[in-house]
Amino acid sequence: MTIPADTAILSRKARSWTLVAGLALVGLHLVVALLTLVWTPFDPTELAGRRLEAPSLLHLAGTDRLGRDLLTQIMIGSRIALTVGTAAVAIGAVLGTTLGLLAAFASNWLDDALAAALDILIAFPTLLIAMLVVAASDGANLSTAILALGLGLSPIVARLARILAKRVLLMDYITAARTSGTSWPAIVRIHVLPNIWPGLSVNLALQFGLAVIAEASLSYLGLGAPPPNASWGRLLQEAQGTVFSAPIGAITPGIALVSLVIGINLLADGLRERNDPARSER
Amino acid sequence: MLFVLLRLLPGDPANALLGVGATSEQVAAARSQLGSDQPLFAQFLLFLVNLARFDFGASFVSRAPVLGEIANRLSVTLPLTLAGFVLALLLAVPLGIVAAVKADKPFGAMISVVSQLGVAVPVFWVGILLVTLFAVNLRWLPSGNFPLRGWRNWDDALTAMVLPVLTIGLVMGASVLRYVRAATLDVLNSDYIRTARALGSSLPEALRRHGLRNGAVPVVSILGIELASTFLGAVVVERVFNLPGLGSMLLLGIQQRDYPNVQGVLFVSTLMVLLVGFAADIVQRLLDPRLRESVAS
Numbered sequence: 001m002t003i004p005a006d007t008a009i010l011s012r013k014a015r016s017w018t019l020v021a022g023l024a025l026v027g028l029h030l031v032v033a034l035l036t037l038v039w040t041p042f043d044p045t046e047l048a049g050r051r052l053e054a055p056s057l058l059h060l061a062g063t064d065r066l067g068r069d070l071l072t073q074i075m076i077g078s079r080i081a082l083t084v085g086t087a088a089v090a091i092g093a094v095l096g097t098t099l100g101l102l103a104a105f106a107s108n109w110l111d112d113a114l115a116a117a118l119d120i121l122i123a124f125p126t127l128l129i130a131m132l133v134v135a136a137s138d139g140a141n142l143s144t145a146i147l148a149l150g151l152g153l154s155p156i157v158a159r160l161a162r163i164l165a166k167r168v169l170l171m172d173y174i175t176a177a178r179t180s181g182t183s184w185p186a187i188v189r190i191h192v193l194p195n196i197w198p199g200l201s202v203n204l205a206l207q208f209g210l211a212v213i214a215e216a217s218l219s220y221l222g223l224g225a226p227p228p229n230a231s232w233g234r235l236l237q238e239a240q241g242t243v244f245s246a247p248i249g250a251i252t253p254g255i256a257l258v259s260l261v262i263g264i265n266l267l268a269d270g271l272r273e274r275n276d277p278a279r280s281e282r
Numbered sequence: 283m284l285f286v287l288l289r290l291l292p293g294d295p296a297n298a299l300l301g302v303g304a305t306s307e308q309v310a311a312a313r314s315q316l317g318s319d320q321p322l323f324a325q326f327l328l329f330l331v332n333l334a335r336f337d338f339g340a341s342f343v344s345r346a347p348v349l350g351e352i353a354n355r356l357s358v359t360l361p362l363t364l365a366g367f368v369l370a371l372l373l374a375v376p377l378g379i380v381a382a383v384k385a386d387k388p389f390g391a392m393i394s395v396v397s398q399l400g401v402a403v404p405v406f407w408v409g410i411l412l413v414t415l416f417a418v419n420l421r422w423l424p425s426g427n428f429p430l431r432g433w434r435n436w437d438d439a440l441t442a443m444v445l446p447v448l449t450i451g452l453v454m455g456a457s458v459l460r461y462v463r464a465a466t467l468d469v470l471n472s473d474y475i476r477t478a479r480a481l482g483s484s485l486p487e488a489l490r491r492h493g494l495r496n497g498a499v500p501v502v503s504i505l506g507i508e509l510a511s512t513f514l515g516a517v518v519v520e521r522v523f524n525l526p527g528l529g530s531m532l533l534l535g536i537q538q539r540d541y542p543n544v545q546g547v548l549f550v551s552t553l554m555v556l557l558v559g560f561a562a563d564i565v566q567r568l569l570d571p572r573l574r575e576s577v578a579s
Contacts, residue, residue: 120552120556123507123511123558124511124514124551124555125515127515128514128515128551131517131532131536132548135539135544209402213402213404216404216406216407217405217406217518220406221517221518221533222537233406236406239410240410243410243413243418250411251414254404254411257404258403258407265398265401265402
């Protein structure tokens with residue numbers, strides 16, 4: 001889905017801040033994610049305290065229904081979200097760009113057919129496509145979740161890649177390259193990819209944010225990575241069951257999630273500003 | 283296409299039906315009963331014939347006809363989505379226009395920031411937060427409890443729907459607001475508004491007479507996509523509030539490998555997507571005469 005040209009809502013001066021703020025938020029999550037590889041406050045499976053403890057100096061975010069430290073799990077959640085998001089966007093980008101370029105280069109009727117199929121697929125939320133892919137595989141695990149989300153994202157990327165590539169293919173320099181005998185693969189590499197990349201990369205950054213949300217939703221539905229992968233979605237789903245006795249557990253993982261997604265969106269806005277100053281100047 | 287995809291799934295519905303300790307004779311019997319021992323091609327032909335008659339067969343698990351189950355569950359999902367959609371419009375259209383008109387004032391910027399926040403929040407967390415606030419702390423509304431008897435118990439059903447509708451309305455509203463704001467900004471910068479202002483009409487009047495129609499055209503196509511994907515994405519909200527809707531039927535169907543149910547839901551969903559897209563097209567043609575002419579020629 002396209003995003004209005006002015007998602008950057010602040011004035012021009014303030015907009016240079018979005019890149020910095022986005023980098024700071026995403027960087028924070030990245031540092032936490034890397035940290036969990038070597039250190040976490042507690043072992044994620046250790047019953048470190050009593051059940052459903054309120055936040056304290058020992059357990060900064062409290063404990064879950066089994067007495068495990070929540071901060072530890074939320075930190076690991078950063079790692080899961082970033083891993084799944086990055087891998088899913090990478091899969092979606094490769095698949096989507098390939099498909100979009102094929103459609104752009106294809107004969108008229110094939111292009112029409114692909115474009116129509118993409119238009120319908122766009123209306124299906126990434127999450128729904130991902131659900132079906134998970135269902136089609138043998139049980140949920142981390143790599144099925146990644147593959148499922150990557151496949152779910154690919155129609156969105158394909159649609160944009162097709163539109164951007166068609167615009168490039170109309171250019172005189174493509175005709176010039178053709179007449180001078182450049183092969184199609186070389187044209188894609190030298191002319192098309194570099195020219196669609198600025199537009200595509202901003203969109204991929206936005207897709208990253210959507211992938212993080214979709215991953216959390218998938219685990220919330222019980223179709224994501226199984227324990228001990230502490231996905232924020234699963235933490236929230238578990239906390240919902242105990243929301244009457246310990247509401248705090250239903251809030252903190254959500255804040256972690258939203259801060260990452262906002263960081264990514266700000267980063268995308270900042271990137272747009274850098275790649276395409278003319279378009280965002282309003 | 284759906285059919286082939288679903289049959290390729292590993293995992294045998296007969297196994298899922300009988301549970302672990304079943305003997306191989308029992309499995310074979312269940313398979314012939316379900317028809318899944320027939321060749322794939324024969325199953326597919328049967329599927330096509332039945333599809334044409336709107337007969338999706340019976341659930342592998344409950345043996346209830348799929349169509350009846352879908353109709354039952356549509357009576358939850360359809361009002362849920364439509365009420366959420368109306369609420370989203372009521373929130374997004376006025377606020378989006380104000381956010382654009384007052385774009386350089388603090389109030390306009392505040393609306394934009396809040397809507398920006400809104401699109402970064404997953405639907406289910408909004409739902410959980412609303413439950414925490416209204417069901418746990420204030421105790422005004424139930425956190426689920428859609429009555430088993432459905433709409434025949436209409437006052438309980440209605441109170442159970444308030445929070446889910448609010449959830450959908452807020453999330454969809456935040457996303458629609460951004461498009462309304464962008465469209466209004468386009469209109470505000472247009473020549474015809476400047477001309478109308480120069481001819482002496484006030485800004486609200488100029489917007490009402492010239493702006494609304496022009497601004498609405500691009501927004502309507504977005505609304506179509508939003509409505510379709512909210513309908514399809516209802517599975518999450520239904521899970522949060524434990525509503526017996528189409529989405530939970532799909533989730534359950536996937537978990538139980540109940541192909542007829544999954545197929546039925548997907549077929550009806552695709553139909554809805556196409557219908558909504560078609561409706562959005564018609565509304566756009568009504569709004570913009572130029573689109574009508576381009577079709578005629």
